[in-house]
Amino acid sequence: MIVSMDIGGSKLALGLVTEQNELVRTRHRPMPSGLTAKSFLALLEREIGHMMSGIPDGEILDSIGAGTCGIVREGTVVFSPNTSWRSLPLADALREAFQVPVVVLNDADAFALGVYHYEFASRFRSIGVLTLGSGVGGAFVGPEGLFRGYSGISPEAGHTVIRAGGRLCSCGRRGCLEAYANQRVLLTDYRRKGGDRKVANGAELFRRFRQGDPAAAAAFTRYGKFLGVGMASLFHLYSPEAFVLGGGLSRAAPAFLPSLKSAMANQLIAGFPPRPQIFISRWREKASLLGAAFAVREQSGLWYISKETAN
Known part of the structure; x- marks a missing residue:
């Protein structure tokens, strides 16, 4: 086992x-x-x-x-x-x-493998995943396996810069997607809008949203906007057929998905391939655990760009 x-x-x-x-x-x-x-x-x-x-x-x-x-x-x-x-x-x-x-x-790679091979059972030719929580993880997978650069490292979607010289990120750089779309920033935005300072995590904030808290709605709208801008850039780069969102904050998708889709649509180039479908993983952690097990069995299933091709 x-x-x-x-x-x-x-x-x-x-x-x-x-x-x-x-x-x-x-x-x-x-x-x-x-x-x-x-x-x-x-x-x-x-x-x-x-x-x-x-x-x-x-x-x-x-x-x-x-x-x-x-x-x-x-x-x-x-x-x-x-x-x-x-x-x-x-x-x-x-x-x-x-x-x-x-x-x-x-961890995003493991989630992507579980989503692609089990939850969606290769329903799409290519899938991009984002894991939402304390940060933003990302991975892209297709029939050849996980996408990798020539160095063998997976893409760092959360550190795509969406605002030059913007907020300081935990990585030490400024303007990363993760600096605008993480749980800590989401709660900070909520409190700045007059929200209850006792709210300690995304799950509690989503409950406030469902209860009609306008500060919670505004914070989630802003969160979705930044995610949508970042996802548009990722789509321009990788063009996955679908995006699947996971991680703890994906449970709050009803609160931020409308602003995410709107911001993403506004950023996409006219005439680019059909817009990707966006799904919320129902498996989440199960997909991650099965994906890590899949990686053990299929260590060779990695899709690399060769150094010769990169040059």
Whole structure:
């Protein structure tokens, strides 16, 4: 069996996946803030141990797959804006601890694989995904596999610049999409518009929206506007047949989808390919866990631009 993980900036989810791609057990916990690399690895080892205790008699742990926030290269978390991890050899550490094959990839990549191969069952030739929460993750997938640049690193959709010299982003640059479309900024905008300062997360804010709170409606409208501008640029670059939104904030889609679609339509070039369909993932975490397990089995399914082609 495969232990699959979805590692986010604020939460950790684990699952047991069978050879038949069935998710038979899950486990969740919040991710403590300020973890050092050492304490983070110790936490993962404990949580994987808990999952292994649920493996049925006669079955063994075959491998581990992990989707994690940040820039990932060959199993190493090179940089993660929402954590303190730098050059963390995550795959090597887990391989040494459990003595099984380990695949580590970006969390949006894992989500994209799960969405493409399982939730939508290859219904579209190409799909772009965005994961919405403490930041903005993005990935693009088609029949050849995940899109990669020649360096092997997945696209950083959240760090597409939508306003030169704009807000400071957690990555240290200014004007990134993620600097305008994350949960912290969403709540800040809500409070600046006179909203209740006790509202602590996107789920609570969405409840206020459904109750008719005008400050919540205004904050979500602004959030959707920036997402739409960023998605228009991504569509011009990658032209996916559909976009699928996931992550915790995607549950609030009714509050921001109208402004997202309007802003995106206003930014698209006339005569460009037909506008993409936009869906909200119903699987979310399930897609991420199945996608990480898929990556373990299909390590060769990556679509690279060769250096020769890039030149």
